[in-house]
Amino acid sequence: MLVYEPQTSDLSDWAQPLIHFENVGLRYGMGPEILRDLTFDVPKGSFQFLTGPSGAGKTTLLRLLFMSLQPTRGLIRSFGRDITRIPRAELPMLRRRVGIVFQDFRLLEHLTTYENVALPLRVRGKEEQSYKQDVIELLKWVGLGERINVLPPVLSGGEKQRVAIARALIDRPEILLADEPTGNVDPPMARRLLSLFLELNRLGTAVIIATHDLALMDQVDARRMILTDGRLDIYE
Numbered sequence: 001m002l003v004y005e006p007q008t009s010d011l012s013d014w015a016q017p018l019i020h021f022e023n024v025g026l027r028y029g030m031g032p033e034i035l036r037d038l039t040f041d042v043p044k045g046s047f048q049f050l051t052g053p054s055g056a057g058k059t060t061l062l063r064l065l066f067m068s069l070q071p072t073r074g075l076i077r078s079f080g081r082d083i084t085r086i087p088r089a090e091l092p093m094l095r096r097r098v099g100i101v102f103q104d105f106r107l108l109e110h111l112t113t114y115e116n117v118a119l120p121l122r123v124r125g126k127e128e129q130s131y132k133q134d135v136i137e138l139l140k141w142v143g144l145g146e147r148i149n150v151l152p153p154v155l156s157g158g159e160k161q162r163v164a165i166a167r168a169l170i171d172r173p174e175i176l177l178a179d180e181p182t183g184n185v186d187p188p189m190a191r192r193l194l195s196l197f198l199e200l201n202r203l204g205t206a207v208i209i210a211t212h213d214l215a216l217m218d219q220v221d222a223r224r225m226i227l228t229d230g231r232l233d234i235y236e
C-alpha cells in the first residue's frame, strides 16, 4: 500500500543515526530537571517503544525529538544538524521529515477528515490527483471509509486518533513519533494500527511509540526505552 522513497539525498551517511542525544537535560522554566543525562541514538529504520510511569517525561522527550523544545543542556543532533544552532526559519522544513501523532490529535476543525490527512501533501505542493486515492485507501484501512467527508467535531476520540495517525503516515516520514497512539481504540483496532506502524517501519521509517500499553508492547520484540525519574534505560 505504502511505497517508501527516502526523502533525503544524503544516502552516503546511511550509517549515521537519524537522531543523537548526548547528556541531554530538560527543565521547564525554573522547575526541576524533568529529563537528566539522556544519551542515546535513534538509528535509521529502527523500531522502539518509549514507556515509563505517568509524568516520567515521555511527551517531553517526544517534543525534544520533534524539535519543538530545546534542551536546557547537552547536545541533540537531528538529521545531522545540531538543533540548538538551526535557524528558526529552517525548522519547519526539518520537521516535515518527521511524522507526529500528538496525544490531543491537533486536527484542524474546519477541514474534513480527508483534508486533514491530505494536508502534509498539499503543503508540499503535490497535485491532488497524485495522492487522492492513497489518502482514501489509507482512511479505509484505518476504518474511516465512511467518515471521509466529515469534520473533526463529529468524530469520536478513537476516530480522531486514527485521522491523526493517517495524517502522520501519509507523507512517508523518515521518523514517526506517536504519543499513546492506541489510547482511544479497542484491542483489535490497536493491533491493526500496530501492524500499520510495523509496515511503515518495514518500508524504512524509524518508529517511536510512547505507550503504557503492555499488551501492545508484548506483540513486538522491539527495543524498549524506559523513562524513570527523568533517566532513560534502553533494553535492546
Ligand SMILES: Nc1ncnc2c1ncn2[C@@H]1O[C@H](COP(=O)(O)OP(=O)(O)OP(=O)(O)O)[C@@H](O)[C@H]1O
Pocket: 028, 031, 034, 052, 053, 054, 055, 056, 057, 058, 059, 060, 061
Ligand atoms: N509545559 C510544561 N511546563 C511545566 N511543566 C511541565 C510542562 N509539560 C510537562 N511538564 C511536567 O513535566 C513532567 C513530565 O511530563 P510529560 O507530559 O512529559 O510526562 P509523560 O511521561 O508524557 O506523562 P503521561 O504518561 O501522563 O502522558 C510532569 O511533571 C509535568 O507536570
